[in-house]
Amino acid sequence: MKNKNYNFSLAEEMVISVEEGLKGIFNERSNQIYYKLNNILKIFKEEKVSTSHFNQSTGSGHDDLSRQKIDEVFAKFFLAEKSAVRMQFVSGTHAISSVLFGILRPGDLMLSVTGTPYDTLEEVIGIRGKGKGSLLDLGVGYRQISMDERKNSYEDKLVDFFKHNKCKLVFIQKSCGYSWRKSLNNNQIKQICNLVHSLNPETICFVDNCYGELVEDSEPIINGANIIAGSLIKNLGGTIVPTGGYIAGDSELVEMACCRLTAPGIGADAGINFGFGRLILQGLFLAPQMVHESLKGADLVAAVFKKLGFIVLPEPKSYRSDIIQAVRLNNPHLIQKVCQSFQNSSPIDSFLNVIPSPMSGYDSNLLMSGGTFIEGSTSEFSADAPLRDPFNIFVQGGSHIAHIKIALIQLVFELLEENLIEKESLIFP
Structure with a gap:
């Protein structure tokens, strides 16, 4: 003893x-x-968030005031044209998957510039587990470039890739995932996005923002990302949101991702939050x-x-x-x-x-x-x-x-x- x-x-x-x-x-x-927190409070005041936005709707949720207001708050928080915050996303992987399947088409090429993605995305892309409707199964091409501590070497790889390929979407995983590399900061994301857009202005820069929200002084959209996605049971849920995820970015791209989540023609215009409006907003308030x-x-x-x-x-x-x-x-x-x-x-x-x-x-x-x-x-x-x-x-x-x-x-x-x-x-x- x-x-x-x-x-x-x-x-x-x-x-x-x-x-x-x-x-x-x-x-x-x-x-x-x-x-x-001061920034989030300003957004709540500008958007006139009230107890009416805690109300629950039923059915398809068309004209759901709570969902609409939450989307507006998150869009302003991320400095994005549009956001979609949905309880229907079962995880961050689901939100990311909806972006990829919503935007990419057969014959398109996707490039991961942060090496092999997090494990749960391998089957989404088709690196592992063939025949389940992955991107590769559907005819989308995939390539990846490993992260390199030497900036010039990494940039040379990216420039060389764009010389020989027409790339529809560049995937950037901010977090280290299960790899032994430093997680990207938003300044590095800005450099990648600026380089990609200088090589092809039409290429979409998509950031997996999981684990990174509210850690730095800015978020990826203002640093050049076209679209981002993440989970609400990570940072932005403030430990109280029970499920869900978000997408934010260029309006057209967010809508395309939502058409994958719901259906073409419905997109972001439906979906209830099951009465969790208060928890979503309170979670964002507590998150910092x-x-x-x-x-x-x-x-x-x-x-x-x-x-x-x-x-x-x-x-x-x-x-x-x-x-x-x-x-x-x-x-x-x-x-x-x-x-x-x-x-x-x-x-x-x-x-x-x-x-x-x-x-x-x-x-x-x-x-x-x-x-x-x-x-x-x-x-x-x-x-x-x-x-x-x-x-x-x-x-x-x-x-x-x-x-x-x-x-x-x-x-x-x-x-x-x-x-x-x-x-x-x-x-x-």
Whole structure:
């Protein structure tokens, strides 16, 4: 018992000490909330958002005032011509898929400029799982260019590609996904979009904006993107929106994507939000606070794991463009241990065992720690990892830094108890 108490105290002291060293970046991140919330408040006032926009409609939802107002608010937030915020989107992948299938036609060519897309998009494109109606099955061409840290080399690849190909759509994945690369920031997205449009003004720049909303001072539309898509159980849902996704961008492109979601001729002009209008609007109102709690949590996760001797990406105190923190554990047993510990510190389903499992849309078995109020919500504290070499874990979300701190103290304690880390690594001068 004495040894347990000592180990817990040591773990607690270590995490608190790491947190002390992050006070400067924490203050900086907290200060950013003011400007982002102020912008959202201005939009709500300009759009005269009222309790009438919480009302529920039925049927097809033609002339649904709540849906229309929410679309207008999100369009103004993204500085887009049009947006479509829909509960009918089951995930960010569904919203992205609707854009791709809505815009691309047989014979068109799509280019991913950020390498292999996130796992759940592989079957949408047709890289994996043939014969299910993927883009490749329907006659859409696909190519990809890997990200290169050397700017000139990357730009040369892009210029050379456009010299020899007529490209309808360029796909840009802002987040790192399950890859070990830095997530793109909006300045990099601007450079890519500007280059693409200089090579062919007709090419559509489409940004997968998942995990990146409200992290930076701007969003991709003002940085040159023609259309973006994402999920409402990530950043913009503020941890309270139960499902759904969004599309925003050029009016014609958003309408084409909505024609894929509903039907040609209906497009964005129908669809109810099942009485969740208040939650969608309140989620957006809460989102700046929640996103920046996640960012502080990511700094703390990075700093703790780095102190324990692991490689992390991004480094603590880094400029961040999304809420994901990657850690290279190099060990499947350790991944399971970390996920299980985080699950045990979750508010929901803390008693469940985390085991490797297949999941629809993913090629590898996954370990997922997700004891969240909204199932699969990555705006709440969660961690997941594909069980493949080099065994990286991806941690994201967190509605408040205190929860992440509690989970990290418990993790370090358990690692000490099982002799998976050395006590010497926790001692501070």
